[in-house]
Amino acid sequence: MSETELLALLRELDDPERLERPLNYDRAAASLAFGGLVRRLEADFGVQCEFEQDMQDSSEYGRVRVPAQATICGTRIVVCVSKFGSLAEACADNPGAFLGTEEAREEGVLDLTDLATMERALAELGYVSVPEELLESDYEGPSALEYFAAQPTWWTRFFGTM
Secondary structure, three states: OOHHHHHHHHHHHOOOOOOOOOOOOOHHHHHHHHHHHHHHHHHHHOOOOEEEEOOOOEOEEEEEEEOHHHOOOOOOEEEEEEOOOOEEEEEEOOOOOOOOHHHHHHOOOOOHHHHHHHHHHHHHOOOEEOOHHHHOOEOOOOOOOOOOOOOOEHHHHHHOEO
16 A cells, blocks of 8 residues: 555554544454454464454554564564554564564664565565654544654554553
8 A cells, every 4th residue: 555545544443432442343353353463473483472362442452563583684573453444564673663564674673574475474474564763753633642742653552551
């Protein structure tokens, strides 16, 4: 998806009445999909991945961590999954550790092959991968997020603690 299409999707999913999860949120379906993602990443990277799921008081559903020793550059990769619209983010080390995947690649901590493996898994499992650079841009939606962050971002809206 283009950046314009992704921004349109973020705006479409943004319901100011439901900050933590969407109206028709299916917890069981989210768990099944997330379990499939964990298994897929473990198979693709040939290693057991740490994960946490069903996060409380957050619009983020869960995270999968691919250990550093399984990546080409020796930096762990983290995939965050939102409770909204199967949104996902892949990043080097941790969300916000770099300004985005481009900076992580330029600094030599994220390899294009590893990133492509992540992106392929997310796409094939029905997730919409949103670049970290876009998620870190200023939030421009109807939800009142100032209580949660002084300068809210799209990441705050779809992955942050509520």
